[in-house]
Amino acid sequence: MRLIGLAVVLTVSLILAPLTAEGQQAEKMYRVGLLSPTTQVSVSKPFGGVCGPWATLKVAISFSSSAQQRGDLIGCLN
C-alpha cells in the first residue's frame, strides 16, 4: 500500500474475542492503519504513542478509547 503525500500511519493492534478451538484459545490479531494529513507527534498517553497532532490526535484517542472499552485494543505501535 502506498499513500503518496500523506505520511502518517498509525498501526493499532486489535484483538478480537479469543477463539476457542479444541480447548485452546487462539488470538487473531488485526492491524488498523490510521491515516491523517497532519504531521506526526508522539505522545505518552494513552497507549505509548499515537500519531497526529491536536484535533486529529483527539480523534485518534477517542477511537482508541472506544476500542479499549470493548476490550479489543491491546496495544499501539507507531
Place this chain on the structure above:
Amino acid sequence: MRVDVIVAVVTQASLAAKNATKTIPIVMLAVGDPVGAGLVASLAQPGGNITGTSFQNVEVAGKSLELLKNAIPKARVVAVLWNPANPVYQAQMVKATEAAARALGIQLRLLAARDANEVDKAFTTMTGERTDALVVIVDPLFTAAPTPTRIAALAVTSRLPSISAFREYAEAGGLMAYAANFAERGRRTAVYVDKILKGTRPGDLPVEQPTTFDLVINSKTAKALGLTIPQTLLLRADEVIQ
C-alpha cells in the same frame, strides 16, 4: 505494511486512501461531505470498500455564518480564512459559505493560507481593509496546535469576532464554535472498524451523520472584544466558556 482496515481522518486522507486501494476496507472519520467529495455513491449505500462517519461540515457551513451574524447583527463584510492546499474539502466549504452569505446579505472576503506565515499575512490584510468578522474554515492546518490559539489571539488583537467548526477553537480563545462532537465521531468510527473486522462489508454499512452539533461561545473573548452577545444566542449555546 499490510493493514486490515484503514481509518482515514478527514477528506484529504480519505481521498488518498480511496485512490490507493480498492480492496482494503476504509473507514472515514470526520469527513465534511462524503458524497460531494466523491468518496461514496450515497450515504445510505456507500458501496465499494469505503464507509464511516461524516462530520457534515459542509451542510452546516451556512449555519456557522448565520450564528456569527446573530452575534454581530451589523456585520456586513466577513473574512473567510481557508486553505487552498486542501482543495476538494475547502472548495466545498467555501461554496457553501458563499451561498449562505448571499442569503444573509454578507460580503465575503476570501483569504487563503497554506501555512502559519500566510495566516499572519491574512490577518494583516483583514486589518488593512474593512472586515467585521471572521470565519475560519476548519482544516488540519488550522486545527493543529498551536495554530488555533494563534488564530484566536490574532482575531482578538484585530478586533474580529470569529467562528469555526471545531469546538476547540472556542476553547483556544475564538469567540464561537459550532460543530459536531469529534470525540463522539471517533467512538462511532471504532464501531465501524469492529463490524468490518467481524465480517461486515464496508459498502453495506451506511455512512453515519452526526445527530447533534454543539454551539460553544467564549464569553471571555466576547468581553475582550467589547461585545455583548445577544441573550437569545447565549440561551442556544451548549456551552458558554466563562
